[in-house]
Amino acid sequence: MSTTTVDPATSNAPEAALANRARFASLVQRQGALAIFVVVVAVASVSFDSFASQGNITGIAVQASFLAMLALGMTFVIMTGGIDLSVGSVFALGGVLAAWGSQHGTLAAFVLPLAVCGAIGLVQGLVIARGGLPPFIVTLAGLLFARGLLLLLSDEGATTYKVPRGSSFRELAQGELLGIPYPVILVVVFFAIGGLVLHRTSYGASVLAIGGQEDAADLMGLPVVRTKVLTYVASALLAGFGGVMIASYTSSGVTILGVGTELEAIAAVVLGGTLLTGGAGTVLGTLVGVLLLQVIKNVINQIGSLDSDWQSVVSGTILLLVVTLQRVLTRGDRT
Amino acid sequence: MTQHSSAATAAAAGVGDPVLQTVGVTKSFGGVHALKGVDFELRAGEIHTLVGENGAGKSTLIKVLTGVYTPDGGEVRYAGETVHFRRPADAxxxxxxxIxxxxxxxxxxxxxxxxFLGREPRRxxxxxxxxxxxxxxxxxxxxGIDIDVTAELGRLGLGSQQMVALARAMSVDSRVVIMDEPTSSLETAEVETLFRVARGLRxxxxxxxxxxxxxxxxxELCDRVTILRDGEWVHTGPMTEMTRLDLVSKMLGRDIEEVRAEGATEFGSSHLKAGEPALVVSGLEVANRLHGVDLTVRPGEVVGLAGLLGSGRSETVKAVYGALKARSGEVTVAGRKVRTGSVRxxxxxxxxxxxxxxxxxxxVPDLSVRDNIALAVLPRMSQAGVVSEARIDALVDTFMKRLRIKASxxxxxxxxxxxGNQQKVLIARWLATEPTVFLLDEPxxxxxxxxxxxxxxxxxExxxxxxxxxxxxxxxxxxVEGADRIVVLHDGHVQAELDSTDLSSSELLAALAGDREPDSQSPSPATNQAAKQAPTQTEGQHA
Known part of the structure; x- marks a missing residue:
């Protein structure tokens, strides 16, 4: 903890300056990604005619919706001070299971992937919370496990499960309401619920407390183990549901999806101002982080002369910039 | 206090009845018996103090009562019934x-x-x-605490944080409140608040x-006392029947005469003050904290730093140590200038x-005693990056004996x-670096x-x-007893320098209290109020 003694005899001026600085720092922490997002969107709208078109914006929103689901779960995990590396693989596994399930009816397309992904999350959560093993290792194992299971199911990608023609399951990601694609609506609804859960339920309070000071949360009698288990289950379920959505969107189970997506999700969460050490952050910030990453990809695609590999280079650079800025501004404020 | 009515009705039933008891509780860690069959009884409507020397088992007993530890043997009874707390939530x-x-x-x-964590009001x-x-x-x-309840807790001083912990404990309808050294980071006014609340609960x-x-x-506060020594129950009785000397002798297991002869603290008389100064600090400035502090310490001299809240005592030693960035000023150790702002x-x-x-x-709580002591000397104990295990063992052994560190x-x-033993481990760590100047902040x-x-x-020594x-x-x-000289700080300045040879505690208090400026401009209500209400209290602590 930093020294925050207030000298009784200091005059008001430096005091106010300090408070302003703290306020500014916390604003950047929370809204840094939003500022960059606004700038990038503004520049892109001016530079490329096609950027601001309705089609392109809808495209960005739909493309971002899959990552958004993973990132929402990741936000809660990181908020507890943990990490979930398994979500990329779980996402792909969910997609393949959904496509497979859809051949046996729309209900199976939901139940099968969510049951399997939820079970993976439950095991990870129990091992982390009860066994006290580091989340990094446990979810790395989960990553390998889910990816392996996926390759087994698809004969190393040789078998591609297709969603049957005319299946109502396709509607999930391909349908729209008032011109807004369902995935986008789902993301908005899920994030609204996520925000409510984080800030207005005792589960959310426990999540923040555990990330802030786990020992204290335990001594205060908060349900530490239950909260953590729930968080990893939720993360896996959201990743699985992201997979369900993409299976519906592509009308098939694509095995090569989701490689490295967990890292993109982590990047989005951190861009959104959530402390990687846990204890503070917002889901809205995460959504901005996801959109920012997607817009960068889109802009680089618009610049026809640039190789798409530049997407990662630029995303990485911006991530580094944002976290450095956050760090510089909060220095001496927090440790 | 009106909102605790349910606590009152819940507990009023049996004033004087045992509400929390332990019977023959045992607990050991790594072969060290922390508790050897301890009986303890807390009655409803009393304030009961637990007293014991370092390592007597007080903290362990409290952790058993609060569900942090499960006892190896014996039982805990709550309201007459045997209970098994497996985690703090159970208790x-x-x-x-x-607290x-x-x-x-x-x-x-x-x-x-x-x-309200875990018990938030809902709609x-x-x-x-x-x-x-x-x-x-x-x-x-x-x-009676003036704190903005929407403020981030970490931005408050430790004293204020402790008051929040108190408020939390008060907000539950409890039949038992356990306070483990709640006053160690509080100002006088805050201690009074705590006592008032404690008496109201009783x-x-x-x-x-x-x-x-x-x-x-x-x-001042307690009705009964239970004394523990070496993990064993020694005495339980009314506080009024006990003299200070009585208490100390029972606690240490030593003769009253012996205690009387040795005085209240272990400090001897003054030390040698000859020779060139070991530490010279001149004009040390830290933004918003220190405004030109001068300090000279000779080898063999103990210089006390005194001051009210925010006077800059801890900041001074931190700046000398390089942990706080000094804006200007010079630090000289044994005649050689030290680069400020660098711990290394x-x-x-x-x-x-x-x-x-x-x-x-x-x-570092999860490291061993040995590794904790060796941390600071590792760079010197190694050759080309390879650490000599034998040399470290020898060093650790020396210090554990010299400082009488109690560990299995x-x-x-x-x-x-x-x-107490943790503190000794830390002292050992720094002594192992063979310092010329040792800065001790609330040792x-x-x-x-x-x-x-x-x-x-x-x-x-x-x-x-x-x-x-x-x-x-x-x-x-x-x-007063420990230092040869006392430097009184105020508002980041040296206010006075007192020779402690003929100084009494009350004279030092007067020096601290007398030179205070009126608090006309108030940057922070909470801190300032504390300072105002506690004109004679030294800077107990700051976050």
């Missing part, structure tokens, strides 16, 4: 709240959030933030366990700092040691009387061996 659910010595709250959350199933803040405000007003039939290393507080530079010149917050800044072996985890805070005496004796010591303490006796 809390039946109505036992605890710990180290603040155990969540720094990133707001004050109101911390008070339509969701947390009602407005109602939560309102109730928190009411609670604070009742306690009068409503709540049973309170109160632990404090400040002996005076025991007679300070260490290399022979400056060591024992920081006031051993939990956050010193001890050098490999025991520091986490399992008592507060005896939060440790027991016996261990305190040992640490005081040790400081004396170190000075006699020629170490230059800077001593910060919020206890007047310790400064």
């Amino acid at each position: 809390q659910h039946v109505g036992i709240s605890t 710990y010595q180290e603040v155990n709250l969540v720094p990133l959350l707001s004050v109101a959030r911390n008070i 339509f199933g969701l947390i009602d933030v407005g109602a939560m803040n309102k109730r928190a405000r009411e609670l604070m007003a009742e306690l 009068d409503r039939g709540v049973g309170l366990v109160f632990v404090s290393h400040r002996l005076d507080e025991l007679w 530079g300070a260490l290399a010149s022979g400056v060591a700092l024992l920081s006031e917050d051993r939990k956050a800044e010193g001890i 072996s050098p490999d025991q985890k520091v986490r399992e040691l008592s507060g 005896t805070r939060g440790i027991d009387v016996g261990a305190k005496a040992e640490v005081q004796g040790l400081i004396d 170190l000075a006699e061996q020629g170490l230059a010591v800077v001593l910060i303490s919020s206890e007047m006796d310790e400064l």
